Amino acid sequence: MVKVPAQFHIGPVLIAPATVLAPMAGVTDTVFRRLIRQQGGCGLLMTEFTSSHGVVATQKARKPTRTFRYLAFEPEEHPITAQLFGADPKVMAEAARVCQDLGFDAVDINFGCPVNKVVKCNGGSGCLRDLPLVRRILTEVRKAITIPLTMKFRAGWNDKELVYLEMGRLAEECGLQAIALHPRTREQGYAGRADWSRIAALKAATKTIPVIGNGDILTPEDACRMVAETGCDAVMIGRAAASNPWIFRQIQEYVTTGSYFRPTERDRYDMMRKYYDMMSDQAAPDTVGKMKQFATYFTHGVRNGSKLRTIIYQSQTVSEILEKVDAFFQGELVAA
Ligand SMILES: Cc1cc2nc3c(=O)[nH]c(=O)nc-3n(C[C@H](O)[C@H](O)[C@H](O)COP(=O)(O)O)c2cc1C
Incomplete structure (x- = not known):
């Protein structure tokens, strides 16, 4: 190869x-x-x-x-x-x-x-x-x-x-x-x-x-x-x-x-949470907008990802997004 x-x-x-x-x-x-x-x-x-x-x-x-x-x-x-x-x-x-x-x-x-x-x-x-x-x-x-x-x-x-x-x-x-x-x-x-x-x-x-x-x-x-x-x-x-x-x-x-890591739902959750935590620590302008933008990327491959995207798009604040992401994945991981 x-x-x-x-x-x-x-x-x-x-x-x-x-x-x-x-x-x-x-x-x-x-x-x-x-x-x-x-x-x-x-x-x-x-x-x-x-x-x-x-x-x-x-x-x-x-x-x-x-x-x-x-x-x-x-x-x-x-x-x-x-x-x-x-x-x-x-x-x-x-x-x-x-x-x-x-x-x-x-x-x-x-x-x-x-x-x-x-x-x-x-x-x-x-x-x-x-x-x-x-x-x-x-x-x-x-x-x-x-x-x-x-x-x-x-x-x-x-x-x-x-x-x-x-x-x-x-x-x-x-x-x-x-x-x-x-x-x-x-x-x-x-x-x-x-x-x-x-x-x-x-x-x-x-x-x-x-x-x-x-x-x-x-x-x-x-x-x-x-x-x-x-x-x-x-x-x-x-x-x-x-x-x-x-x-x-x-x-x-x-x-x-010759082989490679395939992310689980848990890995996807951890990645998204990590990015969002880093974003909110940054205190940059339009953090909420950036979080919504990245929701589009990071929810690819997530089970029921379109539902998660909608939840994030409808949120107004950083803390609301974090809470809803946590709740979504808790539900998904329990259901898995
Ligand atoms: C959202 C977005 C923003 C981009 N911004 C830049 C940029 O700032 N500078 C640049 O040279 N190319 C930019 N590109 C082009 C990418 O660097 C890359 O050349 C292109 O996406 C093809 O590579 P890919 O198929 O791996 O995505 C951008 C592409 C996308 C999708």
């Missing part, structure tokens, strides 16, 4: 095992990242994408803002990468310097975000239609920091404008330390399948830096299959980690023993 590698390097930073939590806006905040890290098996964490303009403005204002919260992390999160988006090379460079000063292990640039708000300002996947701009951004940011620089990108704007091989070449020429490809196009959104043959082509064309494969990994078997089919140096997992925070642990177990 071809396995997910035990490790890889992003410049001098050792990532072990070779697994990465994909950046997900609204999901991979410090609480969720720590939850993932505590399960074991995840080599690298990444922040949600963060506006370079927001970072620079926050720095100048010297007061806490939402952007500042995006970049907050705890020591146990190392190694961790800060992901930035933007299209102004000077602003991107300044924001990258701030991330370095905050203690991040690496900076990643987002060239994949399909959201209109970002693309309209030329950021995210908008840059895939302006490769000279990509080169200027990479060059300025590389000059501005000494920690590793990586980028994450989609395959192109659409199937007629595929640029992922050119993007890989630019990354090598501009001195980046790793690249991650989500092989869907901007126009594709999340429709259809992620075409892993594009990851294989990028890996074959990239000689000096690691290639991280991303897209549609749902199980440990998928993770190993992506490595077998593409030769990628590491795998990155997004959506599956939100509904199954054990996936990295499962991959590690699968590659060492």
Whole structure:
């Protein structure tokens, strides 16, 4: 069996095992990242994408803002990468310097975000239609920091404008330390399948830096299959980690023993309770909203999960949610 590698390097930073939590806006905040890290098996964490303009403005204002919260992390999160988006090379460079000063292990640039708000300002996947701009951004940011620089990108704007091989070449020429490809196009959104043959082509064309494969990994078997089919140096997992925070642990177990942990109802309860406790300790704004959002992810696979989701959606306060989750699972566990 071809396995997910035990490790890889992003410049001098050792990532072990070779697994990465994909950046997900609204999901991979410090609480969720720590939850993932505590399960074991995840080599690298990444922040949600963060506006370079927001970072620079926050720095100048010297007061806490939402952007500042995006970049907050705890020591146990190392190694961790800060992901930035933007299209102004000077602003991107300044924001990258701030991330370095905050203690991040690496900076990643987002060239994949399909959201209109970002693309309209030329950021995210908008840059895939302006490769000279990509080169200027990479060059300025590389000059501005000494920690590793990586980028994450989609395959192109659409199937007629595929640029992922050119993007890989630019990354090598501009001195980046790793690249991650989500092989869907901007126009594709999340429709259809992620075409892993594009990851294989990028890996074959990239000689000096690691290639991280991303897209549609749902199980440990998928993770190993992506490595077998593409030769990628590491795998990155997004959506599956939100509904199954054990996936990295499962991959590690699968590659060492051939089988892996399957969560029971009790495990699902404990995970949900732990996340909710960590959220309420955080005292962040809109804790109730976040708890409702995560109810959607965490109730996947829970027996009578839709009933639990409804109960949580109808609750108004943190303590009401905690009480109702406890009561629900007590009923379910007794009935089991
Ligand atoms: C809710 C959500 C938010 C996302 N936010 C980001 C982001 O901030 N930066 C980024 O590079 N990609 C973002 N992505 C894309 C993921 O990182 C990943 O490339 C994509 O989901 C494909 O991987 P998957 O099939 O493992 O989910 C986001 C995806 C989702 C579902």
